[in-house]
Amino acid sequence: MSRRITLILASLLLGPSVPMALAQHDHGHEEHGKPAEFKMPATYKDGVAEIQHRLHEIEELMEAKKLDQVHSQAEVIQKVGNIIGQLALKPNSGVPKEAIKDVNKAGRELAAKFDAIDKAGDSGDLAGTRKVYEEMTKLCDTLENYLPKEYACPMRCEGDKTYPQPGKCPKCGMALKEVAAKRGPHGGPLAWSADHKCGIEATLSKDNEVRIYLCDEKSKPLSADRVAVQAHAGKKGAPESEHRPVSLMLDGSKSSLAGKIAATVKPPLTIMLVVDFKDGKKAQSFNFDFERPTAAAHEEHKQDKGHHGDEHKEHRP
Numbered sequence: 001m002s003r004r005i006t007l008i009l010a011s012l013l014l015g016p017s018v019p020m021a022l023a024q025h026d027h028g029h030e031e032h033g034k035p036a037e038f039k040m041p042a043t044y045k046d047g048v049a050e051i052q053h054r055l056h057e058i059e060e061l062m063e064a065k066k067l068d069q070v071h072s073q074a075e076v077i078q079k080v081g082n083i084i085g086q087l088a089l090k091p092n093s094g095v096p097k098e099a100i101k102d103v104n105k106a107g108r109e110l111a112a113k114f115d116a117i118d119k120a121g122d123s124g125d126l127a128g129t130r131k132v133y134e135e136m137t138k139l140c141d142t143l144e145n146y147l148p149k150e151y152a153c154p155m156r157c158e159g160d161k162t163y164p165q166p167g168k169c170p171k172c173g174m175a176l177k178e179v180a181a182k183r184g185p186h187g188g189p190l191a192w193s194a195d196h197k198c199g200i201e202a203t204l205s206k207d208n209e210v211r212i213y214l215c216d217e218k219s220k221p222l223s224a225d226r227v228a229v230q231a232h233a234g235k236k237g238a239p240e241s242e243h244r245p246v247s248l249m250l251d252g253s254k255s256s257l258a259g260k261i262a263a264t265v266k267p268p269l270t271i272m273l274v275v276d277f278k279d280g281k282k283a284q285s286f287n288f289d290f291e292r293p294t295a296a297a298h299e300e301h302k303q304d305k306g307h308h309g310d311e312h313k314e315h316r317p
């Protein structure tokens with residue numbers, strides 16, 4: 001089936017309120033090279049993943065200084081942004097009703113960033129492109145916040161398959177673990193201890209450094225020495241046998257545990273944590289998936305080596 005037909009079919013399936021301009025949008029920008037290959041997502045989760053993926057592509061294009069190609073990635077984000085509200089409205093999207101308005105707004109705003117990032121990209125303006133990109137990343141974080149809770153086998157017996165409720169893996173019988181999806185105060189995915197008293201957040205920097213932060217229910221930071229953590233990292237969806245240990249060190253201020261993932265393991269990647277909360281109970285395990293490095297909006301560790309210095313993102317307006 002041609003991509004154009006797929007797109008029209010998708011818009012028919014998605015109902016009458018999809019703007020018809022969507023189907024016609026394929027044409028008109030040939031001067032920027034081929035439009036990006038993509039299939040219209042059918043679920044909220046896939047829609048958010050598509051936007052995350054395209055933002056990651058834009059990040060790489062900026063690093064490779066290929067700004068003329070930003071256009072086709074941003075165009076996909078525009079299309080998905082325009083329908084993400086409808087995907088959130090679907091009965092099993094997992095998005096709470098009261099959040100639909102917020103999701104719709106973030107989606108529309110994301111779509112509306114197309115002109116700005118296209119213009120900046122076409123004029124070779126790296127700083128301008130990055131500025132719009134960061135605004136888009138923030139909007140994408142809003143969408144990620146409403147992703148429903150998901151559970152998966154820690155051994156990934158069924159690949160990327162997830163369940164909306166805890167239970168047992170049908171293949172190996174292990175208890176399903178929550179896959180962290182929501183954001184913590186440092187912009188990384190956040191999961192909770194069984195008693196919900198301690199939030200555990202992981203961030204991933206562009207140079208593959210992972211940091212683990214703890215917080216209480218009110219997002220107030222907790223000292224990172226309250227827990228003992230074992231970490232393994234590998235390609236997302238790879239069997240656990242291919243995951244490699246990551247040694248974590250407590251930083252001087254005890255605000256986080258930090259370690260380096262082998263440079264050969266690029267996102268999308270999964271970090272598996274076994275966390276001993278030192279409460280006499282059994283250690284809990286968590287899987288953190290990273291489609292891309294986390295936005296470094298709250299990065300507190302600028303003393304890190306100084307390379308990539310111009311790419312840090314602290315200086316938001």
Ligand SMILES: [Zn+2]
Pocket residue numbers: 153154155156157158169170171172173174
């Ligand atoms: Zn299993």
